[in-house]
Amino acid sequence: MDGQRAALASAGIAGREFVEIMSGRKRDRPILNDAVEYCKQTGATLVVAKLDRLARDVQFMFSIANAGINIRALDVPDLNTLTIGIFATMAQYEAERISQRTKSALDAKRRRGDAEWRVSRLTNDDRLRGAQRRREIAKTDKTNKMAAAFIGEMMSGGRRISYHRMAAKLNDAGFTTTKGKKFTAVQVRRLAMSNGLVAAA
Numbered sequence: 001m002d003g004q005r006a007a008l009a010s011a012g013i014a015g016r017e018f019v020e021i022m023s024g025r026k027r028d029r030p031i032l033n034d035a036v037e038y039c040k041q042t043g044a045t046l047v048v049a050k051l052d053r054l055a056r057d058v059q060f061m062f063s064i065a066n067a068g069i070n071i072r073a074l075d076v077p078d079l080n081t082l083t084i085g086i087f088a089t090m091a092q093y094e095a096e097r098i099s100q101r102t103k104s105a106l107d108a109k110r111r112r113g114d115a116e117w118r119v120s121r122l123t124n125d126d127r128l129r130g131a132q133r134r135r136e137i138a139k140t141d142k143t144n145k146m147a148a149a150f151i152g153e154m155m156s157g158g159r160r161i162s163y164h165r166m167a168a169k170l171n172d173a174g175f176t177t178t179k180g181k182k183f184t185a186v187q188v189r190r191l192a193m194s195n196g197l198v199a200a201a
Helices: 002-010 030-042 058-065 081-112 124-140 142-158 163-172 185-194
Strands: 045-048 070-073
Touching: 030 045, 058 081, 142 163, 142 185, 163 185
Parallel strands: 045 070
Antiparallel strands: none
């Protein structure tokens, strides 16, 4: 996510940000749907750092392209009907290859009787509830509260400091996550958002 933001910033792209963590292979994409609807209503251009983050399904890609909005992908400067078709097909093909490799690896683990092998039975609702639960824990965890206060101090007075730098400062100060690991930029951003230090995108 930080890499995509950096690419957009380097290209001078600014505007409303829609953040979605779902796979580009999925069609049930509520955040993407919101972004498309926003572009329809405001005439804004939908900009993505990489086209394969938009979709890895040819049919779904064209449904977005035919939604009546302008689309721009930084990794495909000459985006048009032809290039969308070519790159979407390549992205879908690569996604299918990855899926097949993963399936083959899991089948091999199962044949070996690997005790650690598991297939997730979680539904999307289960994952959303799990994410909500983790956010609730993050808000009440004493360590997170202290880390959030430190983040707030670093951001006080409107100071502009990157999440990477804040993560480094937290780690240097001896802070750890609830799992006892070092902070990353993504975790700092989530902690800042969950504590209302920055607006949720």
